[in-house]
Amino acid sequence: xxxxxxxxxxxxxxxxxxxxxxxxxxxxxxxxxxxxxxxxxxxxxxxxxxxxxxxxxxxxxxxxxxxxxxxxxxxxxxxxxxxxxxxxxxxxxxxxxxxxxxxxxxxxxxxxxxxxxxxxxxxxxxxxxxxxxxxxxxxxxxxxxxxxxxxxxxxxxxxxxxxxxxxxxxxxxxxxxxxxxxxxxxxxxxxxxxxxxxxxxxxxxxxxxxxxxxxxxxxxxxxxxxxxxxxxxxxxxxxxxxxxxxxxxxxxxxxxxxxxxxxxxxxxxxxxxxxxxxxxxxxxxxxxxxxxxxxxxxxxxxxxxxxxxxxxxxxxxxxxxxxx
Amino acid sequence: xxxxxxxxxxxxxxxxxxxxxxxxxxxxxxxxxxxxxxxxxxxxxxxxxxxxxxxxxxxxxxxxxxxxxxxxxxxxxxxxxxxxxxxxxxxxxxxxxxxxxxxxxxxxxxxxxxxxxxxxxxxxxxxxxxxxxxxxxxxxxxxxxxxxxxxxxxxxxxxxxxxxxxxxxxxxxxxxxxxxxxxxxxxxxxxxxxxxxxxxxxxxxxxxxxxxxxxxxxxxxxxxxxxxxxxxxxxxxxxxxxxxxxxxxxxxxxxxxxxxxxxxxxxxxxxxxxxxxxxxxxxxxxxxxxxxxxxxxxxxxxxxxxxxxxxxxxxxxxxxxxxxxxxxx
Amino acid sequence: xxxxxxxxxxxxxxxxxxxxxxxxxxxxxxxxxxxxxxxxxxxxxxxxxxxxxxxxxxxxxxxxxxxxxxxxxxxxxxxxxxxxxxxxxxxxxxxxxxxxxxxxxxxxxxxxxxxxxxxxxxxxxxxxxxxxxxxxxxxxxxxxxxxxxxxxxxxxxxxxxxxxxxxxxxxxxxxxxxxxxxxxxxxxxxxxxxxxxxxxxxxxxxxxxxxxxxxxxxxxxxxxxxxxxxxxxxxxxxxxxxxxxxxxxxxxxxxxxxxxxxxxxxxxxxxxxxxxxxxxxxxxxxxxxxxxxxxxx
Numbered sequence: 001x002x003x004x005x006x007x008x009x010x011x012x013x014x015x016x017x018x019x020x021x022x023x024x025x026x027x028x029x030x031x032x033x034x035x036x037x038x039x040x041x042x043x044x045x046x047x048x049x050x051x052x053x054x055x056x057x058x059x060x061x062x063x064x065x066x067x068x069x070x071x072x073x074x075x076x077x078x079x080x081x082x083x084x085x086x087x088x089x090x091x092x093x094x095x096x097x098x099x100x101x102x103x104x105x106x107x108x109x110x111x112x113x114x115x116x117x118x119x120x121x122x123x124x125x126x127x128x129x130x131x132x133x134x135x136x137x138x139x140x141x142x143x144x145x146x147x148x149x150x151x152x153x154x155x156x157x158x159x160x161x162x163x164x165x166x167x168x169x170x171x172x173x174x175x176x177x178x179x180x181x182x183x184x185x186x187x188x189x190x191x192x193x194x195x196x197x198x199x200x201x202x203x204x205x206x207x208x209x210x211x212x213x214x215x216x217x218x219x220x221x222x223x224x225x226x227x228x229x230x231x232x233x234x235x236x237x238x239x240x241x242x243x244x245x246x247x248x249x250x251x252x253x254x255x256x257x258x259x260x261x262x263x264x265x266x267x268x269x270x271x272x273x274x275x276x277x278x279x280x281x282x283x284x285x286x287x288x289x290x291x292x293x294x295x296x297x298x299x300x301x302x303x304x305x306x307x308x309x310x311x312x313x314x315x316x317x318x319x320x321x322x323x324x
Numbered sequence: 325x326x327x328x329x330x331x332x333x334x335x336x337x338x339x340x341x342x343x344x345x346x347x348x349x350x351x352x353x354x355x356x357x358x359x360x361x362x363x364x365x366x367x368x369x370x371x372x373x374x375x376x377x378x379x380x381x382x383x384x385x386x387x388x389x390x391x392x393x394x395x396x397x398x399x400x401x402x403x404x405x406x407x408x409x410x411x412x413x414x415x416x417x418x419x420x421x422x423x424x425x426x427x428x429x430x431x432x433x434x435x436x437x438x439x440x441x442x443x444x445x446x447x448x449x450x451x452x453x454x455x456x457x458x459x460x461x462x463x464x465x466x467x468x469x470x471x472x473x474x475x476x477x478x479x480x481x482x483x484x485x486x487x488x489x490x491x492x493x494x495x496x497x498x499x500x501x502x503x504x505x506x507x508x509x510x511x512x513x514x515x516x517x518x519x520x521x522x523x524x525x526x527x528x529x530x531x532x533x534x535x536x537x538x539x540x541x542x543x544x545x546x547x548x549x550x551x552x553x554x555x556x557x558x559x560x561x562x563x564x565x566x567x568x569x570x571x572x573x574x575x576x577x578x579x580x581x582x583x584x585x586x587x588x589x590x591x592x593x594x595x596x597x598x599x600x601x602x603x604x605x606x607x608x609x610x611x612x613x614x615x616x617x618x619x620x621x622x623x624x625x626x627x628x629x630x631x632x633x634x635x636x637x638x639x640x641x642x643x644x645x646x647x648x649x650x651x652x653x
Numbered sequence: 654x655x656x657x658x659x660x661x662x663x664x665x666x667x668x669x670x671x672x673x674x675x676x677x678x679x680x681x682x683x684x685x686x687x688x689x690x691x692x693x694x695x696x697x698x699x700x701x702x703x704x705x706x707x708x709x710x711x712x713x714x715x716x717x718x719x720x721x722x723x724x725x726x727x728x729x730x731x732x733x734x735x736x737x738x739x740x741x742x743x744x745x746x747x748x749x750x751x752x753x754x755x756x757x758x759x760x761x762x763x764x765x766x767x768x769x770x771x772x773x774x775x776x777x778x779x780x781x782x783x784x785x786x787x788x789x790x791x792x793x794x795x796x797x798x799x800x801x802x803x804x805x806x807x808x809x810x811x812x813x814x815x816x817x818x819x820x821x822x823x824x825x826x827x828x829x830x831x832x833x834x835x836x837x838x839x840x841x842x843x844x845x846x847x848x849x850x851x852x853x854x855x856x857x858x859x860x861x862x863x864x865x866x867x868x869x870x871x872x873x874x875x876x877x878x879x880x881x882x883x884x885x886x887x888x889x890x891x892x893x894x895x896x897x898x899x900x901x902x903x904x905x906x907x908x909x910x911x912x913x914x915x916x917x918x919x920x921x922x923x924x925x926x927x928x929x930x931x932x933x934x935x936x937x938x939x940x941x942x943x944x945x946x947x948x949x950x
Contacts, residue, residue, distance in 0.1 A: 100553065119560070344794075347798055347799065351798050478925070583789070609797070610887055628791055
């Protein structure tokens with residue numbers, strides 16, 4: 001897997017479990033991938049497949065009852081899971097920032113937006129004057145189409161869409177090299193969604209920011225991502241160039257995902273997926289997707305052995321016995 | 325906030341005051357017979373000099389007890405609004421308001437100092453315990469909970485016993501030492517502080533528990549909020565996260581409780597004053613009850629009602645100014 | 654045939670309900686210990702009353718100011734009464750007043766909260782304002798004024814006076830509960846199915862917030878007892894019987910603390926503390942059931 005050029009972020013065999021009274025829930029179970037400079041990686045999957053847990057783990061935000069059970073997260077040659085908290089705090093937000101999943105409550109309710117921006121700037125010991133801070137903020141606000149009065153407002157005065165965009169503003173104000181956006185468009189209307197996606201694309205183009213875009217909506221991945229990573233039940237099923245995978249999805253799960261998108265003008269049956277994701281306290285022995293796979297047969301290697309993530313093509317990885 | 329809120333609070337405030345006045349007015353009148361006359365006779369039998377017949381007649385005139393009830397009430401209201409709270413029976417001919425003016429500062433000083441100390445110590449402790457628990461913090465937390473269950477009288481009596489009697493570090497009562505000339509104003513202040521120490525401590529030790537329990541609960545729920553998680557993602561130091569994201573959000577909602585609990589602490593302070601013979605309004609009230617000095621009882625009660633409800637009213641009006649969430653509802 | 658079946662069914666449901674309640678009580682250590690403590694206190698007082706031959710109320714029935722001995726377990730007070738007898742009798746009397754006031758206050762609060770909260774409109778507006786007024790006024794002060802004019806304070810009078818103010822806080826909190834319950838789906842359905850308000854309240858709303866109600870009741874009784882003791886310490890309690898608060902009053906009148914008569918003032922304080930603590934535990938346990946989130950604390 002390390003045949004790629006040295007990237008910005010390299011996650012190796014990351015495992016994040018949740019403690020329970022019985023077996024731990026294996027939410028992220030051996031995930032490895034990397035992100036290059038200036039690329040947008042889209043991570044897609046159903047609710048509960050581990051994407052958000054993964055996002056939090058990168059910045060070491062995992063708290064009890066979750067815990068990191070193994071793996072490494074390399075950012076520019078630093079292992080984020082090993083360095084001490086003080087060093088990590090210097091990297092947090094300045095090099096890597098996070099746009100959390102629900103914007104409603106992610107802003108401190110008793111601080112004005114402007115102060116929350118100033119706070120991160122001052123915290124990283126960057127000496128900007130108030131004027132400079134305002135200018136830089138307004139640059140980004142223009143791209144997000146946020147009115148200038150929001151700087152002086154409290155979060156409760158802003159609508160949901162505005163709060164989401166304010167979070168984007170916060171995430172990009174320090175011009176980090178990597179931004180992890182966890183469902184940045186789920187809670188907003190289509191128009192705002194468009195604005196946000198355009199903004200992300202612009203940031204990547206103009207500043208070379210790498211973005212990890214986590215979503216359950218593959219349509220937006222198709223819009224802006226360079227590469228796509230399909231997750232299921234804590235594992236990566238398929239990963240590679242976005243156009244290639246959209247045109248020719250190989251993994252049965254990815255195939256179903258693509259087939260579930262209605263296409264304008266084409267009349268066809270939209271097939272869904274029956275059943276539920278497996279209980280991650282006791283995941284099935286073999287392939288985790290097998291119980292819902294349409295190609296599954298009764299005496300299968302799929303039921304016995306877990307498929308490894310393998311190259312099937314340059315830049316195209318897949319974890320499926322049909323392709324090994 | 326906005327006008328409807330202010331109107332609501334104002335209505336409640338004025339109704340409270342009105343209610344207090346009404347009870348003050350009706351209470352002695354609902355009892356059959358003329359209580360003043362009866363008490364006066366009792367006191368005279370016990371040999372207490374209380375002014376005799378002229379006093380009762382003056383009162384009959386002031387209250388106009390021959391007139392219909394609502395006229396009497398209007399007279400009562402107008403005299404109260406003019407600041408006339410009547411004349412004390414036991415300290416005749418001193419007017420009630422003079423007695424109150426003499427002792428009110430002591431209560432004010434003791435009560436307000438202790439009350440705000442309770443609030444800040446309690447909320448800070450609760451926030452700290454809720455943020456990160458440790459054996460030490462939990463132990464202190466439990467200690468204050470237990471103390472608060474012991475109520476004011478137990479704590480006051482125990483402190484009096486331990487530190488004024490067994491180990492006479494503090495005086496057993498009063499607000500200042502009598503008959504001593506002080507070298508300077510500082511010595512005088514120190515003497516007052518020394519006398520106020522145990523009463524204040526009684527109120528504080530008992531009162532912290534309630535605040536600390538609520539604050540801890542609030543902090544624990546805040547810890548699970550998204551904005552705290554994001555604060556960590558921003559790489560902010562723990563101190564900053566605790567103060568600006570945790571404590572600030574814990575402190576603000578509890579300010580409204582200040583108004584509600586003031587009543588409890590006020591009544592607790594009465595007991596503390598009584599136990600330490602601290603010459604505030606509470607102690608005078610106690611003495612007035614024993615002597616059945618009705619005008620004084622009612623005058624002091626009215627002062628307490630007025631003080632507590634007004635302070636609460638001010639807090640209610642000020643709160644939207646400090647909490648942005650309420651302001652922009 | 655059908656009637657018999659439904660009758661049996663109802664019995665079964667009731668039995669399961671009781672069994673479940675017992676399980677909950679057993680499983681929740683706070684509730685259990687709170688109740689146990691309270692029961693122990695009551696038992697102690699009752700047993701004590703029967704063992705000790707002295708009269709707790711009659712002045713001069715025994716020599717004054719005796720220290721604890723095998724004859725007088727807690728000694729005697731300055732009025733010539735046995736202190737241990739006072740403690741036991743006083744505990745029971747105090748509990749009587751407290752619970753009586755608590756029950757009356759709680760019932761008033763229930764009615765205010767449910768009729769106001771459920772029907773809404775003008776009635777609700779008036780009741781809420783009334784509740785707020787009673788909540789903001791310092792109750793003990795008013796109680797003092799009232800109690801001072803009452804000639805002879807006895808147990809029922811005291812309970813009534815106290816309950817007149819104890820209802821405000823639970824009324825406010827219960828009303829908030831009612832308002833949120835009203836929005837719930839199953840209440841909406843019962844309204845649609847034509848049940849009248851009283852039935853909905855009794856059969857559907859109340860059973861669903863029983864843990865909350867239990868918690869509030871404990872708080873009301875606590876508050877009532879605080880008011881009770883407050884009044885009594887100032888001398889405004891029943892004078893022809895003995896309560897824990899009155900014990901403290903007499904102790905203070907005779908400067909028991911500074912005369913080193915620790916056996917006079919300390920036991921009632923401890924007993925009161927135990928009562929409040931048991932109510933606190935009980936209420937805390939119910940809070941945890943009502944709000945499972947609190948379990949982590």
